[in-house]
Amino acid sequence: MSTTHQDPIIAVATAPGRGGIGVVRVSFGKLGAEVVARLMLAICGQELTPRHATYVPFLSAQGEVLDRGIGLYFAAPHSYTGEHVLELQGHGGPVVLQLLLQRCLAVHEVPGLRLAEPGEFTHRAFLNDKLDLAQAEAVADLIEASTEAAARCAGRSLDGAFSRALERLVDDLIRLRMLVEATLDFPEEEVDFLEAADAHGKLAALRHELAQIQSDARQGALLREGLSVVLVGQPNVGKSSLLNALAGAELAIVTPIAGTTRDKVAQTIQIEGIPLHIIDTAGLRETEDEIERIGIARTWQAIKQADIVLHLLDARIGFTPEDEEIIASLPAGVTVLQIHNKIDLLAAPAGVNAITETQAMRIVRLSAKSGAGIEHLRAQLLELAGWRAGTENIYSARERHLIALRAAAQHLQNAAEQAAQNAQALDLFAEELRLAQLRLNEITGEFTSDDLLGEIFSRFCIGK
Known part of the structure; x- marks a missing residue:
C-alpha cells in the first residue's frame, strides 16, 4: 500500500474479462x-453536473470517439472515497477499457494521476471517515461472499451493525472508566463510592454485552470462512460416495476398487448458508504405489488444516486396528466425527449414537449410496460448528475481530478479579478497563497500526 494518500488514482473498477458494462473510476485526492473539470472536458467534451448521469462520448487525444457511455461526477465529500470522484461507465470490453484508462492517464491537466493499488479506494474511504475499518472489511466480505447468508451478514456489517454494537459497548465502558478514574482522586471514598454507583454491576453488564457480541461475531466468522471438513478412512469405505452425496453431484469417481482416489478432491457446499469446504482424500494405508503415497501425504497435510475430520468406517466391519492407528495419528484437538457407512448393506437404521465411554466421539450411521442418514450428518456438522438457527442479527466478522474480542473479554475478566481480590487496587482495575477499550477500538480502526492497514487493504481487488 502506497504511503502517499493524496495522489489522484485511477483503475478499472469492474471485474476482468468481457461484460455489458465496464467502469473506470478516478479519485482525485487533494x-x-x-x-476535475479539466479532465471531464478532455475525456467527455463537457463538464458534468454532480450526481447526474450524463450520456457522453469518451474522446481520444485527437478528438476521436473511443466509446460512448455514462459519465458520473461525485463532488467531495459526497463520494465513496470522500474525494472528488469521476466514474466513466462504458462497454465492458477489456481493450476499450484499457484504451480509456490510458487516455485518462495521458491527460496532463491531472498532475500525478497514477494507477490505484489493491483496495486503495476503500482505504481512502476509511482515511476520510466515510467508513470505519470494520465496514471497510465488510466491503471485501460482501464481494467475496460465497452464500446468500454470508452476503446478508456482510451487508449488515457494511451498514454499520457491527460497529454500532461495538460503539455502544465502548460508550458503556468509557462511562465506567470515568467513574473509576474520578474515584481515584478521592482515595478515602473508593469503596463506598463504587458500591453506591454499582461499579461491579456495571462491569457485569459490560461482560454480558461483550459475550453477546462475541457470540454474534463467531457466527458471522463462520458464515464468512466456513468450515474445512476432511474425509478420512481406509480405502473403499465410501469417502468419495459421501462427498458426492453431500454435494448432490458426481464429483469424485466411485468404483469398488480400493485406492481409486489418489489425490484429494475438494468441493464447497453450504448447509443453512454455512460454506463447508469438503475434501475427499486418498485412503490411508501402507502402499508401494508412488502416486498413491503422494496422495496419502497430501491427505495428512489436509488433516492438519481441518476444522472437522469425518472418519469413515465400513459399517459391516466396524472399528479395526487400522482405524485405531488412524485415530491415534490425528492431530491433537481436532474434532472427529465417526461415520459408519454402508448401512444399506446391513438393512440397519440410520441415526446418531451418543458419545460412548470407549470411543470419545459421536457416531453417525448412514448410507452414502442411498442417502439415508445424510440429514443426521448435516445436523451434526452444524452442531459441531456451533451454529445457531437464525441469522437476522449477526454480522460479518474476521479472525482479527475475534482475537480482539477475546482479548477485551480477558481484560474485563482481569478487572473483575482485581475488584474481587483487592477492592483498594483501583489503579489496576482502571488499567484493565483501559486495555479492554484499546482492543475494542482496534476493530473499528480508531487505534490501528499502519502495517495492519496495509495488510488488510492489500487483499482487496484493484478498483475497490
Whole structure:
C-alpha cells in the first residue's frame, strides 16, 4: 500500500474479462474541482453536473470517439472515497477499457494521476471517515461472499451493525472508566463510592454485552470462512460416495476398487448458508504405489488444516486396528466425527449414537449410496460448528475481530478479579478497563497500526 494518500488514482473498477458494462473510476485526492473539470472536458467534451448521469462520448487525444457511455461526477465529500470522484461507465470490453484508462492517464491537466493499488479506494474511504475499518472489511466480505447468508451478514456489517454494537459497548465502558478514574482522586471514598454507583454491576453488564457480541461475531466468522471438513478412512469405505452425496453431484469417481482416489478432491457446499469446504482424500494405508503415497501425504497435510475430520468406517466391519492407528495419528484437538457407512448393506437404521465411554466421539450411521442418514450428518456438522438457527442479527466478522474480542473479554475478566481480590487496587482495575477499550477500538480502526492497514487493504481487488 502506497504511503502517499493524496495522489489522484485511477483503475478499472469492474471485474476482468468481457461484460455489458465496464467502469473506470478516478479519485482525485487533494486536487480541486477545477482539475476535475479539466479532465471531464478532455475525456467527455463537457463538464458534468454532480450526481447526474450524463450520456457522453469518451474522446481520444485527437478528438476521436473511443466509446460512448455514462459519465458520473461525485463532488467531495459526497463520494465513496470522500474525494472528488469521476466514474466513466462504458462497454465492458477489456481493450476499450484499457484504451480509456490510458487516455485518462495521458491527460496532463491531472498532475500525478497514477494507477490505484489493491483496495486503495476503500482505504481512502476509511482515511476520510466515510467508513470505519470494520465496514471497510465488510466491503471485501460482501464481494467475496460465497452464500446468500454470508452476503446478508456482510451487508449488515457494511451498514454499520457491527460497529454500532461495538460503539455502544465502548460508550458503556468509557462511562465506567470515568467513574473509576474520578474515584481515584478521592482515595478515602473508593469503596463506598463504587458500591453506591454499582461499579461491579456495571462491569457485569459490560461482560454480558461483550459475550453477546462475541457470540454474534463467531457466527458471522463462520458464515464468512466456513468450515474445512476432511474425509478420512481406509480405502473403499465410501469417502468419495459421501462427498458426492453431500454435494448432490458426481464429483469424485466411485468404483469398488480400493485406492481409486489418489489425490484429494475438494468441493464447497453450504448447509443453512454455512460454506463447508469438503475434501475427499486418498485412503490411508501402507502402499508401494508412488502416486498413491503422494496422495496419502497430501491427505495428512489436509488433516492438519481441518476444522472437522469425518472418519469413515465400513459399517459391516466396524472399528479395526487400522482405524485405531488412524485415530491415534490425528492431530491433537481436532474434532472427529465417526461415520459408519454402508448401512444399506446391513438393512440397519440410520441415526446418531451418543458419545460412548470407549470411543470419545459421536457416531453417525448412514448410507452414502442411498442417502439415508445424510440429514443426521448435516445436523451434526452444524452442531459441531456451533451454529445457531437464525441469522437476522449477526454480522460479518474476521479472525482479527475475534482475537480482539477475546482479548477485551480477558481484560474485563482481569478487572473483575482485581475488584474481587483487592477492592483498594483501583489503579489496576482502571488499567484493565483501559486495555479492554484499546482492543475494542482496534476493530473499528480508531487505534490501528499502519502495517495492519496495509495488510488488510492489500487483499482487496484493484478498483475497490
